[in-house]
Amino acid sequence: MFVDEAQIKVRAGKGGNGCVAFRREKFVPKGGPSGGDGGDGGSVVLESTSRMNTLTHFRFQPEQSAENGRQGEGSKCTGRTGKDLVLQVPAGTLVHDAESNELLHDFDAAGQRFVVARGGHGGRGNVHFKSSTNRAPRYAEDGTEGQALTLRLRLKLLADVGLVGFPNAGKSTLISKVSAARPKIADYPFTTLQPNLGVVSMGEFDSFVMADIPGLIKGAHEGHGLGDRFLRHIERTKILLHLVDLSDASGRDCVQDYEVVARELASFSPKLAEKPCIVAGTKLDAMQSPERVQELRDYCESSGLQFQAISSVTGEGIDSLLRIVGGRVRELREAADAAAHAPQQPPAYPPASGAGAAK
Ligand SMILES: Nc1nc2c(ncn2[C@@H]2O[C@H](COP(=O)(O)OP(=O)(O)OP(=O)(O)O)[C@@H](O)[C@H]2O)c(=O)[nH]1
Ligand SMILES: [Mg+2]
Incomplete structure (x- = not known):
């Protein structure tokens, strides 16, 4: 529970x-x-x-x-x-x-x-x-x-990377592929009812934590589907990994899928919308029309988003995706460390107000 x-x-x-x-x-x-x-x-x-x-x-x-x-x-x-x-x-x-x-x-x-x-x-x-x-x-x-x-x-769970996307986009499948987490996976929407955490290793001595949360649909901020209350568990992540289903099975448009979920994130909190985001097109093995991936890739390029197509079944693109995500996590960690250890500005001397000046 x-x-x-x-x-x-x-x-x-x-x-x-x-x-x-x-x-x-x-x-x-x-x-x-x-x-x-x-x-x-x-x-x-x-x-x-x-x-x-x-x-x-x-x-x-x-x-x-x-x-x-x-x-x-x-x-x-x-x-x-x-x-x-x-x-x-x-x-x-x-x-x-x-x-x-x-x-x-x-x-x-x-x-x-x-x-x-x-x-x-x-x-x-x-x-x-x-x-x-x-x-x-x-x-x-x-x-x-x-x-x-x-x-x-x-x-509010602490993770480095938060997985977002429509139900059935393949979030739980991806986390089970890249970490030891074993969430329930099934071919119906809202399989995931609670957040799961997985540790993804980056080389021998480094790792990051990924959080899989329930899927979002249009109107989630008004309570549709499972609502958006689980989003608070990814409020503190460094990066969002936005998964979009490339297979024709969903019957929806990829770019529209991305935009619907992005709007739900923004309605939940503007901070979430501003988080660095990487887009992954999923189920590449089951994709029938290559135009779908091209369309999404073009869209991401024009919006300045990093994009990678993957298949959790064949493993295609997963290594590159982890390299991109791991690299960004490292960069952001270093930036946070540098900010935490930045030398404090010494107080102005002599005091501007003149208080305490020599008599
Ligand atoms: N062919 C193929 N099927 C996939 C791939 N990834 C996931 N699936 C299938 O897609 C379905 C949904 O996958 P899940 O991982 O449960 O999706 P989810 O995003 O966690 O869904 P919710 O928990 O409902 O939000 C399952 O039947 C998976 O087997 C993939 O790379 N290729
Ligand atoms: Mg799931």
Whole structure:
């Protein structure tokens, strides 16, 4: 089951209460207070991982709490600290406070940790309250409550390349050909009902992630077909790979197919429409009229789009397509790295406003 939205309640542990106790030992009369502090409550921590890509597990456990801190004890013993509760979320999860709708954290990579609810503090034991006027305090602090809040988790998968196209265009067939992903493939529209991810290797040490999502039809942004809500899973990809069926079986016009899907992308988000896009004509082996591929190729050339015709059955064109796609992914990764490591502009000196100038 693929779940990309979930609401959960998280509660951090309460701090343990401080203890009221006195030294009671032979030959130590009026030994004084000896109550130890309570332990701090455990926090709730979210951790992103690349090993899962669904929020399904939260549907079955919508309430999660971390351990409470233990009470302090006599002989100045501090109570045990509550254990943190670490919840794993797939990389690409956005965490919102369900009440205020505030974005608390965006897990935009695997291996990140975020403390979402802090545990309460343990209360101080009565040893801390001894004073010159009160040598035997009979009170200790209570531990404080841990934070509790309701979270709305939304998943936007992280992939480098997003496959788009009409139903039956051959998206799932292509991902199964070039990666270890094994989605369902069949000769009817809307075979794919949930996104699939596949890792495509580029040489020995490099790879990129491809996302296969359900097909789009005209009016998808109004809810036709399966709608366009799955498009958010390719919102963060670097490139779109737009597949167009070249075989005569579809009975539609190739260029029109491309334009219909491109319009749906633009209605979903202008950002998606501006993403670098590569077009692949599919089912080259089943194509009867060569004019179809020529027409699409000309169209792409005039629109400045890279084009490659492929067949997932015979394998024709697949290597060239992967070279084009892999090359673009590499270029965009390098550009993103360079931007992230660009030296920051030093602040203008002396300050333009004159504030802080020598007196
Ligand atoms: N001859 C031929 N058939 C293909 C090729 N690629 C896919 N097909 C067939 O086209 C049909 C649809 O393929 P899918 O991969 O399920 O298409 P899809 O784009 O994932 O479709 P949806 O999941 O419904 O959006 C299947 O019957 C495939 O066997 C190809 O290169 N050549
Ligand atoms: Mg499919």
